[in-house]
Structures are given as C-alpha cells and as structure tokens.
Amino acid sequence: MNESEVQADPFAHLKKRAAERADRTVERMAAAIAALRATDQKITAESLKQITRELEAGFAGLSFQVIRRNPRAYALYREAADAFSPPATPDNQRRKQRRARRASRRRPHASYDPLQRLDKRDLVGRIRMLEQELETERQRRGALAYDQQALRARLLRLETEIILLHADRSHPE
Numbered sequence: 001m002n003e004s005e006v007q008a009d010p011f012a013h014l015k016k017r018a019a020e021r022a023d024r025t026v027e028r029m030a031a032a033i034a035a036l037r038a039t040d041q042k043i044t045a046e047s048l049k050q051i052t053r054e055l056e057a058g059f060a061g062l063s064f065q066v067i068r069r070n071p072r073a074y075a076l077y078r079e080a081a082d083a084f085s086p087p088a089t090p091d092n093q094r095r096k097q098r099r100a101r102r103a104s105r106r107r108p109h110a111s112y113d114p115l116q117r118l119d120k121r122d123l124v125g126r127i128r129m130l131e132q133e134l135e136t137e138r139q140r141r142g143a144l145a146y147d148q149q150a151l152r153a154r155l156l157r158l159e160t161e162i163i164l165l166h167a168d169r170s171h172p173e
Helices: 003-008 012-038 045-055 064-069 071-080 091-105 120-170
Strands: none
Touching: 012 045, 012 064, 012 071, 045 064, 064 071
16 A cells, blocks of 8 residues: 555555455355255254354454344345244244143143143242251250260270279189
8 A cells, every 4th residue: 555545544444454354244145145055954053153163273253243243144044044034833823832832731630730831929928948957856866966975985994994894703813
C-alpha cells in the first residue's frame, strides 16, 4: 500500500483480513454441511462445531457465535439446520401425539403416592421432623455404643481378675 491509499482508509488492511476470515468461515460451513449431509447426521450448531474440528486438524471448530456473527454463514446454517425446517406433521397431529405421550406417562390411580398431594411447606416440615428424629436416633445409638464399650471393658477387667486368681491358686507359695 502506498501512502495515499493508507490516508484514504487507514483500516483497509484490517477490513481485508476480516473479509478473508469471513470467507474462510463460509467455506468451512459449506464443507461441514456437506460432510454432515453425506453421513445423514442432524445439522445442529454442536454437530457443525464437531465436524469442523474433525475436518481441520488443530482447528477448535466453528462456534455458534462465530456462525451467528457472519451473515452469510448464518444464512447457510438457517437453510441447512434441522431446527429451521418446517414440522413434518400438522399441529393438530402433534397435539394428539403429545396427549398420547402424557396419557402413557400417567400412573394408574392405585399407585398414586399420597405425598404428591402435599404442598411444599408440609413436605419441608416433614423433612425437618425426620431429620430431627434421625439426629436423636444417632445420639441414642452413640450413647448405646459408649455403654457397650464400657461394659466390654468391665468384662475384660473381670476376666483378667479371674485369670489372675486362678493363677494365684495354682501356684501356692
């Protein structure tokens, strides 16, 4: 660049590099879309990122933000992505399918859990009460374990005394 061109647009070299990067992004997008279509994979932002990683060693992959900021790349994405394709079934059929799924998820009335009818405050109260009972039970068990240990120690002392008494009787002086 000569001095008159630099004075006319001092950022021309930056604009040129940005345009080159944008063109490279569009080329990567086109190659990724073609690769995904060739393998019959869904075209999503994540699948595009993954396939561009695989196609070009050392490249981190095209993120959705990069695609979104490049109008031509985003147009390619919108044309190819499965999320933007029209629904295969009409709306009323989808509603019927949703109702059928909901109905299949419902449990029979006989297996209804009575806790489900309680509101959150009641459930929290029950949880707190059970936590308190659990802590009380832990304390009781701790005291019981301490008492058992004390009894075992006493039993050991008594057994030791018995052994010593037998030893004294068998060895008269």
